[in-house]
Amino acid sequence: GTSYGSNGTFKTRTTPAITNYTGTYDGNTHSIAVGNTIAGDTVYYSLDNSTWSTTPITLTDVTTGTTVYVKVSNANYNDWFGNGTVTINAKGLTISGLTAENKIYNGNTTAGLSFGSATLNGVVSGDNVSLDDDSYIANFNNKNVGDDNPVTISSIDLIGSDKGNYSLTLPTGLMADITPKGVTVSGLVAIDKEYDGNNSAGINFSGASLNGVL
DSSP states (O other), X not given: OXXXXXXXXXXXXXXXXXXXXXXXXXXXXXXXXXXXXXXXXXXXXXXXXXXXXXXXXXXXXXXXXXXXXXXXXXXXXXXXXXXXXXXXXXXXXXXXXXXXXXXXXXXXXXXXXXXXXXXEEOOOTTOOOEEEEEEEEEEESSSSOEEEEEEXXXXXXXXXXXXGGEEEOOOOOEEEEEEOOOOXXXXXXXXXXXXXXXXXXXXXXXXXXXXXXX
């Protein structure tokens, strides 16, 4: 911008420069930076482009391109207006110590997870976020009996007031066993026979039922 000095000559100034902020959530506050200011400048900030304050606007939680408006005032120049953005991306977390649970055959692929030794890695100190061990989806690769069957985790929910600042990488490579389901027989009857010199017996299955089959 330009203005006239007392002697009628032009006065020129540097144009303020705004540096956007883009980073990953770390629990700290972040803001845009305003540079190329000169003596006599007062920098104002706003989120709505109408209510101004000299206090820089700082953001901590995850946000996608929040616009911060800037006004630079100087008694010798016209006000200068601009804007910048603050982008804070979610911090990635990982899980260690999570295991898949063995189960008895039940006709479906649903798998259980054991959170007893699970650790959530990467949480910023002091943040309130943890694993929800009641809200997850995990499945065996098939429903059939077998040892070391692969288990795939589709989702695990996070809980806590700071959960929105994080993304979760799900564990892979889990395995567990599916063991046979026990069944019983009722209504089976042994058949009487005449002596024939051996101990073989006949069985009448006509009233028999196999109990426990899915």
